[in-house]
Structure formats: C-alpha cells, structure tokens
Amino acid sequence: MTTTRTPVSSTVGDDGGELRRGTIFGFLAYGLWGLFPLYFAALAPSGAFEVLAHRILWTLAVCVVVLLAVRDLSWVRPLLANRRLLAGIAVAAVLISANWVIYVLAVLTERTYEAALGYFLNPIVTVGLGVLVLGERLRRLQWAAVAVGAVASVYLAVAGGVVPWIPLVLAFSFGLYGLTKKKVGASLEAMHSLAAETALLAPVAVVVLLVLAARDETTFTGHGAGHTSLLVLSGIVTAVPLLLFAAAARRIPLVTVGLIQFITPVLQLIVGVTVLGEHVSGRLWVGFGIVWVALVLLSIDSLRTARTNRRGLRPEDPEAPEPCP
Secondary structure (H helix, E strand, C coil): CCCCCCCCCCHHHHHHHHHHHHHHHHHHHHHHHHHHHHHHHHCCCCCHHHHHHHHHHHHHHHHHHCCCCCCCCCCCHHHHHHHHHHHHHHHHHHHHHHHHHHHHHHHHCCCCHHHHHHHHHHHHHHHHHHHCCCCCCCHHHHHHHHHHHHHHHHHHHHHHHHCCHHHHHHHHHHHHHHHHHHHHHCCHHHHHHHHHHHHHHHHHHHHHHHHHHHHHCCCEEEEEEHHHHHHHHHHHHHHHHHHHHHHHHHHEEEEEEHCCCCHHHHHHHHHHHHHHHCCCHHHHHHHHHHHHHHHHHHCCCCHHHHHHCCCCCCCCCCCCCCCCC
C-alpha cells in the first residue's frame, strides 16, 4: 500500500530564518554606526569639511557602480520629472550633510560623547516633531518621554552654562531629515535615496575641495597611501551599514528596529570614553541619565503598543525609523 505523505509547510521555519537574518543585519548595521568614531578619528588631520566632501563623492561613486552593475536606473527619470519629490530630496540632502559634518566635527574635536547624546535625543525629537509638524497624537508615555527629554536639554544648558549645540543640532537635523522625506512622500529605496542625495550634493563637495586645495588645506595626497585609502573608503563605510539596515527593516518588526537603534549611541559613548580617552563631566553624566529615563519610557510604550497590535486591538501602521548616518 502506498502512503501519501503531506509535505510539512516550511513557512514557520522560513519566517524564523528571516527573523534571525534580519536581527543579525540590524545588529551589524547599528553596530557599524556605533563604531564610526574610530573611523573618523583615524581620518585626522583631515578637517570636517574635507571629510564631508570626500564622503559625498565616494558614496556617490559606490552608488553609481552598484546601480550600473544591477542595471537599476529606471527610477531616475521619474524622480527628475517629479519636482516636488526632487525638492524634498534636495532639502533632505542639505539636512543630512549638516548632520554628517557636525558629527565628524564632534569626533575630530574629541567630543564624541556629545554626538552620542545627540543620537540618544533623536527619538525624542522625532516624536516631538510628529506632534508639532504633523499633528500626531501622543500616548501618555510618549508625552512623558518628550517632557523628560526637554528637562534634560534645559538641565544641560543650565548646568553647562552654554547651549549643548552639538547634541541638539545632530538630533534636530536628523529628525528634520526624516520628517522632510516623509512630508514629500519620498518612496525611494535606500540606495536610490542615497544616490540622489549625494548626486545633488556632489557639486558643492567639488567646490569645497577646490577651495581647500586653493588654501593648501587638503590632506588627500600629502599624508601617505593609508590616509588616502581611508578617505576613499568613506563611500563603502557609508553605504554598507545603510544597506544592512534596509535588509533588516524588511525582515524584523519595526519595534525591534526601534529598540536595536540604541546600540549606536551606546557604542559611540563607550568608544569615546574608553578608546578615544574623552572625559565626560559629572553634569553630563546626569544629563545622560535624564535622557535614558525618557528612552526607557519610549521603549516601554513601543513594546506595549506592539503587543496590543499583535492582539488586534489597536491596529497601527508605524513606519521604520530613519537609519543613522
């Protein structure tokens, strides 16, 4: 007698494998971003604007090579024909370039810990912008997180005697970057968006390098092959974690992506203090502590909302957080 065996569905196993791969991709992406201070510190004596210009141009080169290799250029013509989207990408490009240059400046001036604080503040700023600009309604824990984040900013300004401009500029430039792309309805994939933004910034990057060369302030060729290679690698350094992030966001729940993102500023802080030998004052540690309270509130809210959504009580369609620079 012949027995017909019903094949066992592999859906569960496939989903589990995708979840594991997505989690690994997410940890790799945010881990690499967290180690960025080591790379940018190694670029000394290059200045922040020279690093920015090279990062723009070499990232564009990487994008062009990849897009040509896979013959993925069909999105270019529709983008050029959509003036509203193109204008939004241009604004986003300016914001991300400002974020990049301030971040590099923080690392090169031994203030990596302030950059880390900026990325700790970023989720709170993003939530606040959602209320002020998009008119979104916040849950109680979200309101509490925003209030605690505001208290942290005021405390840092009063305790330090100056406005903590590096953390605030990093947090707001990145928050506005994500907001701009959402407002203009940008639907470009990660590589397409990066290519478009760096292409728009490329002429400015060329001008920056020409000005630096005229003032004899470039370091590209005067500090050995190793230094030149590190600057050239800025394109790959920028593109790889972004692609890993995109791969993770497609495979794991958005709440997981949101929680994993805190790896980046934690690593930045650890690298700044333990590897780069930066000193963090007592008042700043208190400021970090206040911000961490706000992040705990946001994390609890995210987990509770995700649990509610799984039960089907309050379906929502949250968007993935913007990747780190």
